Amino acid sequence: MSTDDTDGSFGQYGGQYVPEVLMPAIEELEDAYQRYVLDNEDGFMDEFRRRLADFGGRPLPLQRADRLSERYDTEVYLKREDLLHGGAHKLNNALGQVLLAKYMGKDRIIAETGAGQHGTATAMAAAHLDMPCEIYMGETDIARQRPNVFRMKINGADVNPVTVGRGTLKEAISETMRDWATNVEDTHYVIGSVVGPHPFPAMVRDFQSVISEEAREQIQEKAGRLPDSVLACAGGGSNTMGAFAHFVDDEAVDLVAVEAGGSSLTVDEENGVAPNSASLSTGNEGVLHGARTKLLQDGDGQIMESHSVSAGLDYSGVGPELAHLVDEDRVTPVNVGDDAALEAFHRLSQDEGIIPALETAHAFAFLEENPEKVGEVTIVNVSGRGDKDLETVIEETAKRDLDIAPDMSVFEQVGAGALGGQGGHE
Numbered sequence: 164m165s166t167d168d169t170d171g172s173f174g175q176y177g178g179q180y181v182p183e184v185l186m187p188a189i190e191e192l193e194d195a196y197q198r199y200v201l202d203n204e205d206g207f208m209d210e211f212r213r214r215l216a217d218f219g220g221r222p223l224p225l226q227r228a229d230r231l232s233e234r235y236d237t238e239v240y241l242k243r244e245d246l247l248h249g250g251a252h253k254l255n256n257a258l259g260q261v262l263l264a265k266y267m268g269k270d271r272i273i274a275e276t277g278a279g280q281h282g283t284a285t286a287m288a289a290a291h292l293d294m295p296c297e298i299y300m301g302e303t304d305i306a307r308q309r310p311n312v313f314r315m316k317i318n319g320a321d322v323n324p325v326t327v328g329r330g331t332l333k334e335a336i337s338e339t340m341r342d343w344a345t346n347v348e349d350t351h352y353v354i355g356s357v358v359g360p361h362p363f364p365a366m367v368r369d370f371q372s373v374i375s376e377e378a379r380e381q382i383q384e385k386a387g388r389l390p391d392s393v394l395a396c397a398g399g400g401s402n403t404m405g406a407f408a409h410f411v412d413d414e415a416v417d418l419v420a421v422e423a424g425g426s427s428l429t430v431d432e433e434n435g436v437a438p439n440s441a442s443l444s445t446g447n448e449g450v451l452h453g454a455r456t457k458l459l460q461d462g463d464g465q466i467m468e469s470h471s472v473s474a475g476l477d478y479s480g481v482g483p484e485l486a487h488l489v490d491e492d493r494v495t496p497v498n499v500g501d502d503a504a505l506e507a508f509h510r511l512s513q514d515e516g517i518i519p520a521l522e523t524a525h526a527f528a529f530l531e532e533n534p535e536k537v538g539e540v541t542i543v544n545v546s547g548r549g550d551k552d553l554e555t556v557i558e559e560t561a562k563r564d565l566d567i568a569p570d571m572s573v574f575e576q577v578g579a580g581a582l583g584g585q586g587g588h589e
């Protein structure tokens with residue numbers, strides 16, 4: 164489509180808004196992306212695919228969801244990225260970039276992480292490929308994402324706490340950029356989504372596009388045709404671009420990016436807070452983390468804090484290519500709130516036996532609210548599994564009065580104290 168991989172601009176979005184000291188690293192990476200990823204020099208892509216299969220478990224199933232298909236009177240197919248090693252689509256990209264770093268002769272990996280999913284995937288890929296790995300993570304996030312910190316440490320990565328600002332993803336990205344600028348010779352920075360300066364958005368999309376490459380073939384085998392729509396949740400947009408890439412040229416396939424509507428779409432300008440992460444639906448143009456894109460920002464161009472019950476969607480920006488595809492009317496941005504996402508989390512778990520990530524649950528919440536909008540055959544990208552979210556889900560469910568909530572009184576029955584004792588159905 165109207166993307167341009169040679170200079171990294173997607174319409175008016177994208178680009179390389181980085182300090183001068185980073186330009187040598189960016190140029191070296193651009194060159195490596197062209198040679199190894201696009202031109203398959205030294206068989207890079209063959210090795211990547213072999214490792215995605217043997218280590219990652221690909222190809223992954225496209226599964227018909229029987230109960231949901233009945234409920235919505237439409238054929239619902241699930242692309243099961245939750246079955247990828249590590250439990251989310253993140254490894255497709257982390258493995259690709261760590262392998263690329265090896266081909267580039269780098270001997271040190273750094274990455275940032277918010278919820279810890281990307282840090283975990285990078286730590287796994289680095290252990291697999293025998294590369295030392297350091298992960299920058301805000302102190303607030305370290306405290307609230309303990310299981311993923313354990314996973315990173317257990318895989319042998321160093322976790323560097325970032326104490327500036329609010330101690331979350333935004334600050335962790337800045338710290339990682341600083342490290343990269345001082346260690347460009349031997350270090351590769353593995354960015355976790357289709358964001359950042361060129362070539363990251365294009366390269367991460369290419370590594371993630373295996374999702375739609377498989378799904379496009381599988382749906383034709385299973386349904387005998389292309390889907391009417393593809394739904395994926397969008398934070399930075401990497402599972403989204405991965406799920407859309409091989410359908411972008413099929414104009415008849417609707418591509419729907421489901422953002423986090425959080426608790427409200429109304430912005431608190433005074434305190435610089437957006438109680439949502441809907442940058443495609445409500446943001447406007449600006450520069451963040453090296454690229455021009457759609458952002459949550461106030462009238463003065465200050466980046467606003469975002470919010471979502473799902474940590475992986477909680478980001479003030481979005482990938483530049485996705486922003487462009489929205490402007491071109493090729494991708495439809497929609498959003499659903501925290502409550503609807505929680506309900507959808509429980510529904511998929513109870514009806515299909517799949518506990519989704521809270522991020523993923525947003526895509527299913529859109530389907531629940533708009534079954535008439537997806538056509539006769541739809542693919543939902545199951546970006547990850549929900550084991551990491553269980554504590555949040557129990558806590559957040561207890562605060563609400565959801566019809567579909569499971570009955571957790573078993574903890575009271577054994578005197579263990581309710582995690583969030585909540586009357587369930589009946």
Ligand SMILES: *Cc1c(COP(=O)(O)O)cnc(C)c1O
Nearest residue numbers: 398399400401402475522546547
């Ligand atoms: C990180 C994450 C997301 C959001 O990231 P994208 O780059 O927007 O895909 C979505 N789902 C899961 C399971 C994640 O771990």
